Amino acid sequence: MKIVFLLLSLLAPCAAGQTPLLSLPVHVHLMRSSSQPRMQTTLTENAVRDIFSEVNAIWSHAGIRFDIVAIHLLQALDLPPKKWFVRDRNWVKAAIPAAQFNTAAIDVCFVRDMGPNGFFYGEPVVVCEMPEFTKVSGGSDNPVARVAAHELGHVLFLKHRQDHTNLMASGRNGVSLNHQEIRDARTRAMQILSQWRLP
Numbered sequence: 001m002k003i004v005f006l007l008l009s010l011l012a013p014c015a016a017g018q019t020p021l022l023s024l025p026v027h028v029h030l031m032r033s034s035s036q037p038r039m040q041t042t043l044t045e046n047a048v049r050d051i052f053s054e055v056n057a058i059w060s061h062a063g064i065r066f067d068i069v070a071i072h073l074l075q076a077l078d079l080p081p082k083k084w085f086v087r088d089r090n091w092v093k094a095a096i097p098a099a100q101f102n103t104a105a106i107d108v109c110f111v112r113d114m115g116p117n118g119f120f121y122g123e124p125v126v127v128c129e130m131p132e133f134t135k136v137s138g139g140s141d142n143p144v145a146r147v148a149a150h151e152l153g154h155v156l157f158l159k160h161r162q163d164h165t166n167l168m169a170s171g172r173n174g175v176s177l178n179h180q181e182i183r184d185a186r187t188r189a190m191q192i193l194s195q196w197r198l199p
């Protein structure tokens with residue numbers, strides 16, 4: 001318990017020092033597919049809002065928020081399942097009709113099951129609702145939120161860092177960010193916001 005209080009007291013000045021609060025708009029897409037059950041999420045709109053409450057609790061230490069501006073149902077493209085292995089991230093990405101996306105928001109798609117827990121290599125972020133992970137001390141109790149928060153870290157140009165309690169460690173539920181990651185993520189968030197303000 002003492003360690004938790006110590007960590008909270010160390011984080012508090014950091015959170016208070018991150019001003020202004022940077023709010024990035026997010027469009028959530030709940031994937032639908034009649035032909036590929038793994039593509040179809042069972043998450044509800046309320047579950048997604050709970051997930052983003054936890055995402056924002058994690059990112060509050062960096063003074064960054066992800067604001068849901070819309071939640072849509074999105075029909076996956078009916079790709080032949082043998083083109084690639086259906087749990088492969090390339091197949092999943094190819095089955096998402098990203099051409100429909102608005103550019104002035106981060107698109108986050110939820111699917112039921114795939115190989116990786118989530119991925120981002122260019123739009124959109126894709127998050128699996130059944131992630132496999134190892135618990136670490138002080139980690140998030142909401143593994144789907146942790147996956148979303150981790151992938152949003154990649155959107156903000158953060159790289160993997162395999163310190164096991166870190167948000168950017170793979171396959172774990174840690175949520176910590178160091179000062180350099182906070183600085184880098186805020187710089188990228190400001191770049192994104194300034195690009196979106198251009199005509």
Ligand SMILES: [Zn+2]
Binds near residue numbers: 150151154
């Ligand atoms: Zn990653």
